[in-house]
Structure formats: C-alpha cells, structure tokens
Amino acid sequence: MALTKSPYRGTRDFFPKEMRLRNYIFQKMAEVSELFAYEPYDGPLLEEVELYLAKSGEELINEQIYSFIDRGERKVAIRPEMTPTVARMAAQVHREIAKPIRWYAIPNLMRYEKPQKGRLREFWQYNADIFGAGQYGEVEIIQLAVTLMKSFGATSEHFEVLVNDRRFVDLVFEGLIGLEPALTHKLYKLVDKKNKMPADKFAAEVRTITPDETKAKIFEEFVNLTSIDEVKTYVSKYFSETTLSDVFMQKLSGVESIGDHVIEKHVTPLISLFEKFKDQDLGEYVKFDPSIVRGLDYYTGVVFEIFDKHPDNRRAVAGGGAYANLLQIFNEPALEGVGIGLGEVPLTDFLTTHKLVGDFSKPSIDYLVAYFTPEGEKTAAQIANKLRSQNKKVEMMFGDNKPKKIFNYSDKKNFAHIVMVTETDIKVKEVATRTETTKTLADF
Known part of the structure; x- marks a missing residue:
C-alpha cells in the first residue's frame, strides 16, 4: 500500500511559493514588534499538560489539545497557545530584569479542531506580551496591533x-x-x-x-x-x-x-x-x-x-487581553500582563480578501548569471561570487546556454538582471527596462 502524498489533516506543506508569503508576513511581524522595542523569545514545543490545566479553560483542554504520555510517564502536550509558556518564562526572570518586559514570538502551535476557513490544526501565531505596565500596556498592545495591520496596507475601512x-x-x-x-x-x-x-x-x-x-x-x-x-x-x-x-x-x-x-x-x-x-x-x-x-x-x-469588516470574511483575525494573576500559578506574586495572538491563517485570509498581498508566485532574485560556452564558466562564477559578496541574490545557470533558453528560463522566475557571458563579452540586461549594457569583469 502506497503512502499518501498529502499532509496530515489540518496541516499544510509549504512549498517555496507559500514560504515566500509566510516569510513576508513574519518579517512584518518582527519589524513592527521591534519598532515598539519588543524582543524575540521562544519556548519548547512540548509543555506539561498541567500548565494548561491551571488556566487555559475546559474547551482547550478537553477538546483541542494534543496530549500524550511520554517515555518518562509524564503527560505532555504540543503547545496549543503561547501565553502560559510566556508566563512561565516571565516567572523565572521578572525579579531580575527591568520592567516593563516586552517580548514577542511567532510560535508553531497545534489544536485538534475541525479544519475550516481561517482555522487549521497546525498554525503559526504572532504573540506579543508586555508585563508590568498596567493600563499603559493595554493601550500599547492595541496600538502595536493596529500598527501591524496598517503595515500591510490595511485601514479602518478594512x-x-x-x-x-x-x-x-x-x-x-x-x-x-x-x-x-x-x-x-x-x-x-x-x-x-x-x-x-x-x-x-x-x-x-x-x-x-x-x-x-x-x-x-x-x-x-x-x-x-x-x-x-x-x-x-x-x-x-x-x-x-x-x-x-x-x-x-x-x-x-x-x-x-x-x-x-x-x-x-x-x-x-x-x-x-x-x-x-x-x-x-x-x-x-x-x-x-x-x-x-x-x-x-x-x-x-x-x-x-x-x-x-469585509462582508465575505466577517470574523476575528486576532484577539487578546489582560491577565493579572497568571504568574501566581508558579507561586510568584501577581504581575499584570497583556498580550495579543494573531494567527497567520486568518491574517492571510484577511490580506487576500482585501487584495493587500502582493504576487509571491515567483521568487525575487537580483541576478541570473549564465554563460554561452564552456570557456565562460569560470568568468560567470567569478561574477556570481563578486555579486554575492555585495549581498546580492544570485542564481547561476549551469551549462552552456543560448539566449532563447536563458530568456525562457528567466520568464519563470523574477530576476531583476540577467548577466550573459558570451564568446566575446559580458552583457547585462535590466529586465524591467529591457535595457542592455556591456561590462567587463572589473565592473563587478
């Protein structure tokens, strides 16, 4: 019996096309967080079930959690949310570090839910939390959330x-x-x-x-x-x-x-x-x-x-709130915290519905470097290496190629420039303007 090529129900394969969009979204999340001086953190994929039993609520524990007994006879769970983890981590260090504590993460989470629009079993969720700021923290978290949505081009109409x-x-x-x-x-x-x-x-x-x-x-x-x-x-x-x-x-x-x-x-x-x-x-x-x-x-x-606000996608994209007593489950004094959770699945649906996401069907690469004859391979490799040393993204096209093959290949990707090492010279074509110039190796 052949194995299925499909991923487990409620999960996804991320091919490069999907990863380009995901990376773009995650990059925005990180950039906006750091504008507000939030620092990245992460925690383990597995936690003891008791951590969620203490505060997360019956629905999450009884219906949605992935739990099992490990080889040490401990009952553990794949993390279904991040707030208990960040509270556990804050409980370890809050006495020693300056407050307010501002942290963010984009963890991989799992919940046993019925897969549907905007909701899957495996997902990534942006989390930002601030501890020790009282109502100022409540305002800032919502200000952060609004700024993040605006960074994608969304407005109060959306x-x-x-x-x-x-x-x-x-x-x-x-x-x-x-x-x-x-x-x-x-x-x-x-x-x-x-x-x-x-x-x-x-x-x-x-x-x-x-x-x-x-x-x-x-x-x-x-x-x-x-x-x-x-x-x-x-x-x-x-x-x-x-x-x-x-x-x-x-x-x-x-x-x-x-x-x-x-x-x-x-x-x-x-x-x-x-x-x-x-x-x-x-x-x-x-x-x-x-x-x-x-x-x-x-x-x-x-x-x-x-x-x-879109009538075709009227649903919550993100949610959050304040929690004053979460650290007390670790026998620590109450410390006011407030956080937000923003799933990448409903966010992607939101951006797609409002046409706020660009075209990620092709990779964006600065240069394609190709050569016409075997003798040009060394020069092409030198050019590629010089461009990479300038932090340019470069793809080397292997083997000797003709112009038609090079241009047919470039149409399938998104190259800004095409460098062609011919029998006699080096030509650089700027794809957007279709202009072509002749250069020497020293020009690179």
Whole structure:
C-alpha cells in the first residue's frame, strides 16, 4: 500500500511559493514588534499538560489539545497557545530584569479542531506580551496591533478593534445579575457565541440561564450596549449598593466605600482606556463591544478582538487581553500582563480578501548569471561570487546556454538582471527596462 502524498489533516506543506508569503508576513511581524522595542523569545514545543490545566479553560483542554504520555510517564502536550509558556518564562526572570518586559514570538502551535476557513490544526501565531505596565500596556498592545495591520496596507475601512473589559462584565454578571458561579460561566460562554447565533435562539438561551425577567432585561440591555457613553448611562441606571447581589457584596467585606470602590475597579478602567485611545489617535479603529469576553479563563481585564469588516470574511483575525494573576500559578506574586495572538491563517485570509498581498508566485532574485560556452564558466562564477559578496541574490545557470533558453528560463522566475557571458563579452540586461549594457569583469 502506497503512502499518501498529502499532509496530515489540518496541516499544510509549504512549498517555496507559500514560504515566500509566510516569510513576508513574519518579517512584518518582527519589524513592527521591534519598532515598539519588543524582543524575540521562544519556548519548547512540548509543555506539561498541567500548565494548561491551571488556566487555559475546559474547551482547550478537553477538546483541542494534543496530549500524550511520554517515555518518562509524564503527560505532555504540543503547545496549543503561547501565553502560559510566556508566563512561565516571565516567572523565572521578572525579579531580575527591568520592567516593563516586552517580548514577542511567532510560535508553531497545534489544536485538534475541525479544519475550516481561517482555522487549521497546525498554525503559526504572532504573540506579543508586555508585563508590568498596567493600563499603559493595554493601550500599547492595541496600538502595536493596529500598527501591524496598517503595515500591510490595511485601514479602518478594512478592520476594527472590538474592546471590552472582563471587570465590567463581572460587575454585570456577578454583581447585578448575581448568578451562582456555574451559571455565570455559562453566561460568559453564551455571550462569546452571541454574534454566531440567531437572535431568538440567543434570547431563549438567556431565559434558560436566568429565568428571572428583571435579570434577563439587565443582561439584554448589557449585550446591546454600543459605546462608552451608553456604558456610563447603563451604570447610572442600574448600579447602586442595593442592587448588588449578596455573593458579590460578600467579596467586598471590609471595603469602606463600596460604591466608589466598585466603580473604580470595574467601570473606570474601561472608560479611561477609551480616553487613552483618543490620545493615541486610535479612535477610528477601536469600538466598545460587550460580546467580546474571550474564551480563555485567565483574562482578568481588558479583552479585545480585531475584526475583518469585509462582508465575505466577517470574523476575528486576532484577539487578546489582560491577565493579572497568571504568574501566581508558579507561586510568584501577581504581575499584570497583556498580550495579543494573531494567527497567520486568518491574517492571510484577511490580506487576500482585501487584495493587500502582493504576487509571491515567483521568487525575487537580483541576478541570473549564465554563460554561452564552456570557456565562460569560470568568468560567470567569478561574477556570481563578486555579486554575492555585495549581498546580492544570485542564481547561476549551469551549462552552456543560448539566449532563447536563458530568456525562457528567466520568464519563470523574477530576476531583476540577467548577466550573459558570451564568446566575446559580458552583457547585462535590466529586465524591467529591457535595457542592455556591456561590462567587463572589473565592473563587478
């Protein structure tokens, strides 16, 4: 039985054509990261499963992770995401190095998902994280993300950044609606799916989780908020110490001014975040959206997703958020972090949909060097070596060739210049202008 030539389902072969596009995307990611003084890092492809069990959430662990028992009887996993790894690494060094810590990576990840448009089992994901910067870090990560999208030629007509804050969501779900933890968790999951569900089905699911009509109304008004001004009105309408649930109030035992404390912790950060967006000229890109809660359990503050505006590709391209407690799973003190994950699969779909990606069907090579006779081989090799010493990309065409064969070959690739060592001289053709000059070996 012959082996299949196809790669494992949900993975890809990267031939040179695909690698040219991938390298271009990765280069942009690195360039923009380093403009913001982020430094590259990487971690192992395998991690112990406990690292993800601690904080990543049930869906990732139960349905998407590739895990197995190694020869040392340890349960390990191919990394499905990078945030737990970067937190583990930061936990090792955060006491000794200057903060804020700014790191980025483009790791290879795997998740056992149903392959579909924009989602595969094996993928590469740009990750950038900043530790120890508080709300400044939240603003900077989103500014970095917008700058990266703009570096590909995208504008606010192509994408938007939808922003929410888990602290505000907690106030609504735990404080105002006051469900027990298990139902609150279900409400989080339901909101995360809101934009993918018919309105009537969503409303029915709400009543299943919270049949109390007053609480359902508070929730439905929340999910229909569209701006920070509406958030302010909503809080003024529903919030007072008497409206907070008993369970939520118990968390605040010992707090002298409960009302001020709750607003300062759960609402003010979101309002001030959007004020800072205006200061950084990000206003045209960012938008408040209560349905953005993010599925991973470790987020504790701002959460966001970059959405494609194209009607044929209306989906999240990237997402991220703030996590304050992730280092505590390593018995380290809390250290505020915020990060973004941007997959190369949805990004490539975004760039293709908006026609923002160039032609990578052919390689870009500076020179093709060819010779007509065996006697010209030595001279051609010398020319090629001299050009390479000047950091030029050079392909040597082996064997003696005639002009027709040389030009037929060059049409299949993207050469800027063709050098031809003839029986009598050296000719250099500039492909773009079709001009030809005669040179000597010394000219190179």
